[in-house]
Amino acid sequence: MKAVNNKPQSGILSAGLGDAEQVDPPVGRHRPPVRPKCVVPQESMAPDTSSSGRRGTDTDHTQEDTTHEDRDHAQASPSSRARLGADAHVDPGAIVGYEYADDADPAIIGPECTVRWGSIIYADVELRRGCVTGHDVLVREHTSVGPSSVIGTKSVLDGHVTVGSNASIQTGVYVPPETTVGDRVFLGPSAVLTNDPFPLRQEVDLVGPTLEDDVSVGANATVLPDVTVHEGAFVAAGAVVTEDIPARTLAAGVPATHRPLPEELQGGNRS
Numbered sequence: 591m592k593a594v595n596n597k598p599q600s601g602i603l604s605a606g607l608g609d610a611e612q613v614d615p616p617v618g619r620h621r622p623p624v625r626p627k628c629v630v631p632q633e634s635m636a637p638d639t640s641s642s643g644r645r646g647t648d649t650d651h652t653q654e655d656t657t658h659e660d661r662d663h664a665q666a667s668p669s670s671r672a673r674l675g676a677d678a679h680v681d682p683g684a685i686v687g688y689e690y691a692d693d694a695d696p697a698i699i700g701p702e703c704t705v706r707w708g709s710i711i712y713a714d715v716e717l718r719r720g721c722v723t724g725h726d727v728l729v730r731e732h733t734s735v736g737p738s739s740v741i742g743t744k745s746v747l748d749g750h751v752t753v754g755s756n757a758s759i760q761t762g763v764y765v766p767p768e769t770t771v772g773d774r775v776f777l778g779p780s781a782v783l784t785n786d787p788f789p790l791r792q793e794v795d796l797v798g799p800t801l802e803d804d805v806s807v808g809a810n811a812t813v814l815p816d817v818t819v820h821e822g823a824f825v826a827a828g829a830v831v832t833e834d835i836p837a838r839t840l841a842a843g844v845p846a847t848h849r850p851l852p853e854e855l856q857g858g859n860r861s
Contacts, residue, residue, distance in 0.1 A: 671686075671687030671688075671689050671696050671697065672697045673697070674699045675698075675701035675702070675703070676701045676702070677702045678701060678703045678704070678705075679703070679704045680699065681709075682707065684705045684707055684711070685710045685711065686699060687711065687712075687713050688710055688711065688713060689713050690714075690730075691731075694713035694714050695713060697713050697715045698716040699717050699721075700716070700717055700718045701719045701720075703717050703719070703722065704721075705717070706723050706724055706727070708725045708726040709723045709725065709726060709727040710727070711723075711727075712729060712731045714731040714732050714733075715731065715732075715733045715734075715735075716733075716734045717729070718734070718736050718739075718755075720737050721735050721741070722740050723741045724741065724743030724744070725744070727741050727743065728745075728748070729741065730747065730748050730750075731749050731750070732750045733747050733750065733753075734751075734752050736754040738756045739755060739756060739757040739759070740757070740758050742759055742762070742779070743761045743762070745759050745760075745762060745764070745765075747765045748764070750769075751765050751767065751770075752769075752770045752771065753771040753775075754772045754774070754775065754803065756773055756774045756861040757772075757773070757774065758777070759771075759777045760776075760777060760778050760779045760781070760809075761779045761780070762780040763778075763779070763780065763781050763782075764782045765798070766786075766796070766798045768785055768796055768797050768798045769783055769785065769801075770798075770799075772800075772803040772821075773803045774803060774804050774858060774859040774861055775801050775803070775804070776805070776807065776859055777807050778806075778807055778808045778809035778811065779809045780809055781808070781809065781810065781813075782813070783801075784799075784812065784814055784815050785797055785798040785815045785816075786815060796815070797815055797816040798816075799813045799815065799818065799819065800817075800818045800819070802818070802819065802821040802822075803858070804821055805821070805822070805823050805824075805859075806859060807825040808824075808825055808827030809827045810827055810828050811826070811828060811831065813831045814830070814831060817832070818835070819831065819834070819841075820834065820837035820838075822837050822838040822851075823836065823837060823838060823841060823851075824841070824851060824855050825841045825842075825846065826840065826841065826846075829841055829844065829846040830843075830845050830846055831845075831846045832845040832846065838851050838856070840855065
């Protein structure tokens with residue numbers, strides 16, 4: 591089956607400065623044209639401070655953390671492509687609700703979230719309660735990020751990505767389309783996940799890795815397409831993971847091999 595054209599293997603971030611017409615659309619392989627229509631300065635996105643209920647738990651990212659009541663009372667941007675929950679903050683110079691399609695749904699920025707200067711959050715994205723971005727972060731369409739997760743400066747979630755609760759994505763991480771990241775996952779600086787085993791050589795489905803709960807991936811490590819790193823596994827810095835990693839093992843080397851976790855790495859990740 592031919593790879594889906596609008597789901598790239600790699601992404602390039604172009605942070606927004608000033609009005610939307612100055613923003614170059616992120617570049618990917620055969621992307622459809624996108625038209626930025628929602629630049630959200632802080633003064634135009636004052637969050638609603640009315641009280642609202644909350645559903646779901648921080649450990650179950652499949653349930654909605656932003657309630658219907660939160661969404662109904664969150665103030666929408668002028669183009670209705672972004673909505674904020676109570677006590678959410680968007681820096682001037684950040685773009686929330688970047689419209690990549692005419693029928694896209696608004697970006698939902700949950701209660702107590704922070705989106706920092708230079709970041710671009712597409713329409714059809716949900717950041718749930720308490721999420722925080724660094725600067726110059728790109729989060730593309732059909733991405734959901736669970737409660738209390740952190741997305742570090744210059745990281746890219748390149749669309750069609752699911753991230754669980756209390757995840758820690760450090761500076762310069764790349765997460766491709768069709769990737770699942772569980773709860774309490776740590777991705778170290780410049781870690782790279784991939785979704786195309788034969789770039790521009792064969793027609794394949796794009797399938798990213800699955801990182802189960804409590805996985806840690808060290809700095810500059812690479813995880814290849816369609817690999818599952820099972821619960822509680824630890825990937826060492828600089829490792830290249832080419833096959834599934836069993837639960838609660840240590841993967842190290844190029845290509846990575848695995849062995850039992852040393853005692854000091856036993857147990858799940860801290861929230």
